[in-house]
Amino acid sequence: MTAAPFITFAVLAAVAVASGLAMMLSQNSVYSALFLVINFTVVAVLFLVLGAPFIAMLQITVYAGAIMVLFIFVIMLLGGERLPAPQQRLRWQQSLAVVLVLALLALAGYVFAQGAAPAAVLADPQQYGSPAALGMLLFTKYLFPFEFTSLLLLVAMIGVVVLTAVEERRRRLPRASRRT
Amino acid sequence: MIPVNYYLALSAVLFCIGALGVLVRRNALVIFMSIELMLNAANVAFVAFSRQFGHLDGQIMVLFVLTVAAAEVAVGLAMIVAIFRVRASINVDELNQLRG
Numbered sequence: 001m002t003a004a005p006f007i008t009f010a011v012l013a014a015v016a017v018a019s020g021l022a023m024m025l026s027q028n029s030v031y032s033a034l035f036l037v038i039n040f041t042v043v044a045v046l047f048l049v050l051g052a053p054f055i056a057m058l059q060i061t062v063y064a065g066a067i068m069v070l071f072i073f074v075i076m077l078l079g080g081e082r083l084p085a086p087q088q089r090l091r092w093q094q095s096l097a098v099v100l101v102l103a104l105l106a107l108a109g110y111v112f113a114q115g116a117a118p119a120a121v122l123a124d125p126q127q128y129g130s131p132a133a134l135g136m137l138l139f140t141k142y143l144f145p146f147e148f149t150s151l152l153l154l155v156a157m158i159g160v161v162v163l164t165a166v167e168e169r170r171r172r173l174p175r176a177s178r179r180t
Numbered sequence: 181m182i183p184v185n186y187y188l189a190l191s192a193v194l195f196c197i198g199a200l201g202v203l204v205r206r207n208a209l210v211i212f213m214s215i216e217l218m219l220n221a222a223n224v225a226f227v228a229f230s231r232q233f234g235h236l237d238g239q240i241m242v243l244f245v246l247t248v249a250a251a252e253v254a255v256g257l258a259m260i261v262a263i264f265r266v267r268a269s270i271n272v273d274e275l276n277q278l279r280g
Binding site: 063090133152 | 181182187189190192193194195198199200203207209213214224228233234235239240242243250252253254255257259273
């Protein structure tokens, strides 16, 4: 009975790490995006296990849904899946990157091994992680940051429109000249 | 219950995979996906600690990280599209116009 959570965690963690590695190593951008969707879905299941159902559903809809659809849309738009594998200009940089990332991993492992895990606080399972409790916290303690995110999204939206509206302006010129 | 250290280890491994992807790959889209993976790894740590301490604050942080990630992806992909129009390439090695 006590082994079941560990097996669940081991399987989920293995799939998450494997899909992450496959995302990084895949030469086709579309495969990378689909592996990332697998990774996000598995992490959403981990969130469910951790008692965060609302965050898990948000992960599925926003990350695996909206953001990855945007990614795949842009890959298809640019023909990114057909791009030839570029030749590496800095060959030494790849091996250096692997060494540095392994050093980062070793450092993180050392830090986690040093610190003892703090005692777990068992929250009320009926209330913990429910959308109502989360909303209550979001609209009281975190009201200002929440309002600020709306400003952030507005600025991002305006930025995207400005960045991609160049083509539209160019296309309108010949039509105006045709009319005169 | 699984100790929080296991989740932190998973978070660290995912973060390192993302960092490796940013450093090794040359396709701007894959670099963006690797950044998403790193943000996701941070989310795992947030939710694990939230569970450990019985506070919901960590889950609220994940909400904000999600918002920032959405804004970042939208602006970043728009920049990639704009760059692709001018250079017809999304290889970051070829974007060296600012080299001093």
